[in-house]
Amino acid sequence: MRVEIWSDIACPWCYVGKARFEKALAAFPHRDQVEVVHRSFELDPGRAKGDIQPVITMLTRKYGMSAAQAEAGEDNLGRLAAAEGLDYRTRGRDHGSTFDMHRLLHLAKDKGRQDELLQTLYRANFAEERSVFAEGDERLVELAVAAGLDADDARKVLADPDAYADDVRADEREAARLGATGVPFFVLDRKFGVSGAQPAEVFEQALTQAWGERSPLRLVDRGDAEACGPDGCAVPQR
Secondary structure (H helix, E strand, O other), X not given: OEEEEEEOOOOHHHHHHHHHHHHHHHHOOOHHHXXXXXXXXXXXXXXXXXXXXXXXXXXXXXXOOOHHHHHHHHHHHHHHHXXXXXXXXXXXXXXXXXXXXXXXXXXHHHOOOHHXXXXXXXXXXXXXXXXXXXXXXXXXXXXXXXXXXXXXXXXHHHHOOOOOHHHHHHHHHHHHHHOOOOEOEEEEOOOEEEEOOOOHHHHHHHHHHHHHOOOOOEEOOOOOOOOEEOOEEOOOOO
């Protein structure tokens, strides 16, 4: 069975949702027969590479909230991440274009290191002090190497703006075709879709159903799970 996950490195719910899905997968009896493929989805596809701003500033401008409200939301996200065993910096992070990261993720897929690179990028963006946006290509090369990729391979991709660009855009078109309006978005064997950072038990249900049934894609969704969409990421207030 194949599970495809559309996500963005800038999406905190994708970071949390990945951990919740992996908890469900670890408990799934057929987990050794499940292939996980990560697909590209940019929350801000029009953002220029050099357009970088603090996360709190981005939240206040996008949602019209106060800085105190944005900080409270980040604090709550930190608590939710901690509940999944994840580190999360609630202050000092920045926000920028993730297009080059998605291109590197397609390189990593070709090299069999896609999940390793995604997890490395998530941790770097949400848990580490150094920026994944402001330090230039060599920062991304460093992270690619940490995930097991060759530094020269990563540099070649970053130096060529066309490398894997079509793959990123194809993933995004496919997400739209499947009806994804936000991320994370999970598609299980093209039978079931799960939208948002659902609890692990929802993923367990979807894995079981997808394993045992053949049907058109349908959403397994309680309707209240957090997700990031074209207008940004919902910020929890409590």
